[in-house]
Amino acid sequence: MPKTVRWGVLGLGNIAKKFADDIKLVPDCKLEAVASSDMSRAKSFASIYKVNRFYDNYDDLFKDSEVDIIYIASLNNNHYKHSANAIKHNKAVLCEKPLAINESQVKDLVYLSNERGVFLMEALWTRFNPVFDQLLKWISEGQIGKIKYIYASFSFNGTDRSHDSRLFNPEKGGGSLLDIGIYPLFLSYQLLGYPISIISDAIKSETGVDKQIAMIFSYKDSQALLYSSFSHNEDMRSKICGERGEIYIDSRWHESKSITLSNNKKTKKKIEFIGKGYFYEIVESNKCIREKRIESNKWTHKNSLDLVKLMDTVRAQNNIIYPNE
Ligand SMILES: NC(=O)c1ccc[n+]([C@@H]2O[C@H](COP(=O)([O-])OP(=O)(O)OC[C@H]3O[C@@H](n4cnc5c(N)ncnc54)[C@H](OP(=O)(O)O)[C@@H]3O)[C@@H](O)[C@H]2O)c1
Structure with a gap:
């Protein structure tokens, strides 16, 4: 090579x-x-x-x-x-x-x-963001203890996009879950692994794909609230709460340049970022x-397989089917 x-x-x-x-x-x-x-x-x-x-x-x-x-x-x-x-x-x-x-x-x-x-x-790309390395470092150092709760969400207002756009057209693999919900799922999976159970509920576009979707991933002694939507904007800050402290990934968390640890003291880290991420x-x-x-x-082959299995499960719960599947 x-x-x-x-x-x-x-x-x-x-x-x-x-x-x-x-x-x-x-x-x-x-x-x-x-x-x-x-x-x-x-x-x-x-x-x-x-x-x-x-x-x-x-x-x-x-x-x-x-x-x-x-x-x-x-x-x-x-x-x-x-x-x-x-x-x-x-x-x-x-x-x-x-x-x-x-x-x-x-x-x-x-x-x-x-x-x-x-x-x-x-x-x-979020997996390779230096902020994510900082997050993993704090968790492995035990800075927040065992994770009990994750909140991660990804939304933007895409209501001006047509039914034929890549966001809404099922022929193009549309739907908020596959486009942006994949990020909250990834965060929960990366930090807590494959959940024991999943509850989810979608609101669908007229095209049949999800325009917004809420999910609860349950683990042995912790939970993750995950959400994605094309229906509105929001401040995309995510939270990872442990028994001894919390970590906040600043907005927009999936491409963030800063992260805050709050335990016995508050530590904010700003990361020098190269390019767009x-x-x-x-x-x-x-x-x-x-x-x-x-x-x-x-980010291994198994990680991608697990992530798509999670999306398949959520889609099955909400009857979201793509053409020619
Ligand atoms: N990582 C991120 O931050 C991020 C952000 C946005 C999107 N994405 C992902 O990137 C991918 C592309 O998104 P995008 O926003 O770049 O999309 P886009 O600009 O709408 O389209 C990307 C390309 O897809 C092809 N295409 C568009 N409409 C088509 C059609 N009707 N039939 C066949 N091919 C068509 C075209 O390729 P040609 O030039 O060859 O014609 C087009 O240049 C998606 O999978 C999305 O999930 C990632």
Whole structure:
């Protein structure tokens, strides 16, 4: 593997631009090629980000021998297809969350990654945020004792978006759970593990996907209240409460730059952040590729499988079904 990790980006929409801004900040890697279904979008993206090669189809990117890893930034319903295709062409994959729509698709991707010996990771960028490392450090030091309660929520007002938008269209894998509810689920899962039981209740859009959803995850001696919504804004601060203190991740917690510990004294940590926050998952992917790993030990294949199982359970409780499942 060359010293410089060569990235390709597939699907040149909103998130791809932010990601491309952060690639520029990471040492020893470069954005080598991009692909869109639309030639004018590919050309304009390549010109802005000074990319050597641009394609108006994804196959050419899969076949590009000078690309080591592809960042999949297409819509949720296409993550499985695009990631599988990339791996079959022996390209490492960093795929936007959710890694796929359901457990069966994630299982297939993990199987392919193992079979081909190719790196695969879900782009759960919050896991790689330095604030998250601080959170884990305080918890492992016992600063708040045993966790008893987690509150995590992710909402924004998306009521101006059409039924055909990626937020609401089931064909595009819409719904607040898969788009943003995945973050609160992740926080609870990462800190407390797989819950013993789940209660959830969704309010659905006319399109059949959830526009807001509330969940209670119960553990042996603790609980998590989790929520996501496209119906309103909110101050997104999360709380982790233990028997000896609390930790507050400041707003917006999933991309936070500061975190507060409150036990016998109050400690606020502000973290110097590089880029928009995607920097850290890029660094982790590069490291794994150089070490010839097929998964990160910070966000493993099993972690992605567990997370999608949790989302499948919540969807089943609320009869949220995607086309062709
Ligand atoms: N990590 C984060 O902070 C974050 C934030 C927002 C979104 N996301 C995730 O990133 C992914 C993309 O979100 P986005 O906001 O970037 O979406 P977007 O801008 O609406 O679309 C992304 C790309 O999807 C393809 N696409 C759009 N409409 C399509 C259609 N009708 N049929 C087929 N392909 C279509 C296009 O690819 P082409 O250019 O190839 O045509 C488009 O450029 C989603 O999975 C979302 O969950 C992550």
